[in-house]
Amino acid sequence: MTQVSFEASFQKKIDEEIMIEPQDYMPDEYRKTLIRQISQHAHSEIVGMLPEANWITRAPSLRRKAVLLAKVQDEGGHGLYLYSAAETLGITRDQMLHQLHTGAAKYSSIFNYPTITWADMGAIGWLVDGAAIMNQVPLCRTSYGPYARAMVRVCKEESFHQRQGYEIMLSLAKGTPVQKQMAQDALNRWWAPALMMFGPLDAVSPNTAKSMEWRIKRFTNDELRQRFIDVTVEQIRILGLELPDANIKWNEERGHYDSSELNWDEFWNVVKGNGPCNKERLATRVKAWEDGAWVREAASAYAEKRKTKKAA
Amino acid sequence: MSNENKEWPLWEVFIRSKAGLDHKHAGSLHAADAQMAIENARDVYTRRMEGISIWVVESKHIHASNPEEAAAFFDPAQDKIYRHPTFYNLPDELKHM
Ligand SMILES: [Fe+2]
Ligand SMILES: [Fe+2]
Numbered sequence: 222m223t224q225v226s227f228e229a230s231f232q233k234k235i236d237e238e239i240m241i242e243p244q245d246y247m248p249d250e251y252r253k254t255l256i257r258q259i260s261q262h263a264h265s266e267i268v269g270m271l272p273e274a275n276w277i278t279r280a281p282s283l284r285r286k287a288v289l290l291a292k293v294q295d296e297g298g299h300g301l302y303l304y305s306a307a308e309t310l311g312i313t314r315d316q317m318l319h320q321l322h323t324g325a326a327k328y329s330s331i332f333n334y335p336t337i338t339w340a341d342m343g344a345i346g347w348l349v350d351g352a353a354i355m356n357q358v359p360l361c362r363t364s365y366g367p368y369a370r371a372m373v374r375v376c377k378e379e380s381f382h383q384r385q386g387y388e389i390m391l392s393l394a395k396g397t398p399v400q401k402q403m404a405q406d407a408l409n410r411w412w413a414p415a416l417m418m419f420g421p422l423d424a425v426s427p428n429t430a431k432s433m434e435w436r437i438k439r440f441t442n443d444e445l446r447q448r449f450i451d452v453t454v455e456q457i458r459i460l461g462l463e464l465p466d467a468n469i470k471w472n473e474e475r476g477h478y479d480s481s482e483l484n485w486d487e488f489w490n491v492v493k494g495n496g497p498c499n500k501e502r503l504a505t506r507v508k509a510w511e512d513g514a515w516v517r518e519a520a521s522a523y524a525e526k527r528k529t530k531k532a533a
Numbered sequence: 534m535s536n537e538n539k540e541w542p543l544w545e546v547f548i549r550s551k552a553g554l555d556h557k558h559a560g561s562l563h564a565a566d567a568q569m570a571i572e573n574a575r576d577v578y579t580r581r582m583e584g585i586s587i588w589v590v591e592s593k594h595i596h597a598s599n600p601e602e603a604a605a606f607f608d609p610a611q612d613k614i615y616r617h618p619t620f621y622n623l624p625d626e627l628k629h630m
Binding site: 242245314315371374517518520523527 | 539540541543560561562563565566569576577580581597599600601
């Protein structure tokens with residue numbers, strides 16, 4: 222087959238909803254796009270453990286502590302599923318970690334915001350994991366098999382993350398006036414960053430069209446963001462909290478809630494590395510990797526020793 | 534920092550979800566040796582009682598059929614519809630067969 226016919230038969234498979242597997246032909250750009258997207262996704266799961274890990278030792282009860290630990294451990298697992306999915310495309314784990322640690326790779330900007338009160342654990346589980354679920358459910362049908370299968374696993378586990386967060390918000394919202402204020406403050410701070418998790422506006426998102434054509438993505442950033450706003454407004458009402466944006470209003474004609482324009486300057490600024498916690502997060506990851514070096518070396522040495530013993 | 538070439542080998546993980554079922558491919562992970570691969574597989578793939586037994590095999594030991602030759606390779610089964618029970622025309626009064 223010629224290059225042209227390879228590409229035509231690739232697109233035909235995509236259009237027929239036949240999944241692409243690691244050994245199948247795929248255009249270089251498809252491979253590159255997936256490596257970038259899956260590794261960024263993996264990095265986000267791994268760095269995403271840090272803001273919540275901040276509160277594990279200070280969780281208000283043993284129940285909350287056990288739950289938070291289990292959630293953070295799940296996020297570590299999600300990172301591992303995704304790193305192995307990316308590895309099937311020909312990048313190594315070490316290369317990906319190197320890209321993360323040198324700042325060459327991005328991760329979701331949301332994790333560059335600080336977690337300053339316990340209510341942030343509620344807001345993160347509810348809004349950040351909620352937005353992640355909205356993004357991830359369509360990815361269970363993404364065109365690359367290993368990515369889709371990893372996402373099925375991830376989505377099964379995410380639902381408890383969101384529910385435990387909402388439960389924290391509910392307890393605070395029904396608690397003392399100070400607790401309720403804490404919940405409100407967390408909602409106000411996390412609202413806009415959570416909406417930015419869906420990525421830039423469609424109008425300025427040049428990769429979207431190609432990703433849709435390749436069925437890597439199935440909905441645009443703006444579609445998913447709108448869907449998230451629509452379901453979350455109801456959830457805010459049930460909590461009995463104030464809406465975090467004075468411009469949220471039902472639009473009868475569109476059948477959706479309207480809301481304020483987001484501050485995209487802030488978004489790009491955080492993406493560029495100038496968010497409140499970018500440096501701290503990266504430094505923490507690098508330190509963990511470097512502090513773990515002797516463990517990795519010892520395990521390799523032990524495995525080697527056992528191998529030679531067996532051979533002898 | 535990148536520690537190139539010292540990466541732990543990759544392992545494929547197979548899990549039996551309950552007694553009586555086959556082990557099924559669950560995913561892969563890195564580990565220094567088989568024992569560590571099994572322990573890591575427990576933590577990565579069975580946090581919610583998804584398994585009662587784990588197999589691991591180093592990925593380099595897996596041999597696969599070639600997807601580019603799949604059409605020709607699986608061709609022998611293409612035209613043998615008589616291997617399926619529905620191929621046979623039997624009278625309607627025959628209830629239990
Ligand atoms: Fe996750
Ligand atoms: Fe999560």
